[in-house]
Amino acid sequence: MMGTTTNIVGAALPALPGVSPESLSAWFVERGEPAFRAKQILDWVWKKKATSFDEMTNLPAPLREKLAVSFRLTALTHAKTQGSEDTTRKFLFRLHDGRYIESVLIPANPALYGEKSDRRTLCVSSQVGCAYGCKFCASGLAGYTRNLDASEIAGQVLAAEQISGERVDNLVFMGMGEPMANFKSLMEAIALITGPETLHLGARHLTISTSGLAPQIRKLADHPQQIRLAISFHGATDEVRDRIMPVNKKYPVAELMDALAHWNSTKKQKLTLEYILIKGVNDELAQAAILARHARSIGAKVNLIPYNTVEGLEWERPAISHCRAFQDVLKKAGVTATLRIEKGHDIDAACGQLRLKQETAEGIV
C-alpha cells in the first residue's frame, strides 16, 4: 500500500508542535492579545489537529494572518506511507531542509514488552542519521546529519495521528538516531507529548531506547517523570559488544551496568534489555548465560529480536530454533525473556532503511 500527499510546509519559521504553552502565551502577551488565545491555538494544534490556519474560526482573521507569517503549523511534510499486510505502517516525512525521517505505527504489540495489548505504538526518530555506527544498523550506514528539534520529534506523533485517524497510545524512541545524544530536544519534545495542554500522553507510555550512553542514563534516572528505558544491549561482554557497537569503547559493559544499577535504584519501571540475535556474532549460548547474570543483577527483562536483514550489510538471522535455545538459557536462569518475531520485517522496518532508500534515490546521500 503506498500513498502520497503534497502538503508543503514553509521554510524555517518556528513550527507550532515545538512551541511550549509558556512561549506561546508570552508571544500573545507581547502582541497585546489576551492570554486565552494560546489555549485556543494549543487546542487547534494538539487536540483538533488543524491542517490550516483558516480552520481556526474562533480566532479573528487578522490574527490568523499574523500567526501564518510567524509560525509553521506542522514541522513535517508527509511524503509516503508504506504498509504491510498486518497493517504495520511506516510514514516517511520530509523536513524543511529536504532531509527525511521515518516513524512506524504498530497496531497491536503483543511481543514488544511481553504485554498482551491492542494498543497502538509509534516508533519515533530522534536524529537524521546516527553517529553511533552500530555495525548491524541501516541508520548508521549513511552517518550522522543532524539532531531533530522538539517540533520534529513531537510532530511525528501528531502527524501519525493525523494521517491514520487513530490515537497513538505508546511511544518508543527507537527509530533513527540515538535519542540520548539529542537529550535537550528529546526532553523538550517529551514535555510537549506529556503536557496536559498539548498531547497529554502518560510518561509511563514512553520508552526511550539507548545504545548505552551511561551519563544520560543517570540523568534520565534522576528526572522526575516515570519514563521507561530500554537498552540496545546486543552483546553480553566487551569483546562482543566492541565488535558491533562502537559506543562500547566509550562506555564499556561495567560502566553501563553501573548506570543501569543507578536507574534500577531510582525508578519503579523494569528495565528492558533489547538483544538482536545475529548469527555467529552474538548468539552463542555462553553469551545468553552472561546476559542472564546482567539482567538478574538489575531486575531487567530481555527482549530477543532475530536480526532483520539490511541491504548492504553482511549479517544474518540465526535459525528460529537457535533463537529459542538462547531464550531457554535466559528463562532457566529465571529471567523474563521474550522472543520478538519482527512485525515490520517486510517493510524495511529496521530503523533508517526507508529513509536511506529515499535519500539515495534523490542523490542526497
Ligand code: SF4
Ligand atoms: S542502532 Fe541506534 S545507536 Fe546504533 S547506529 Fe542504529 S540508530 Fe544509531
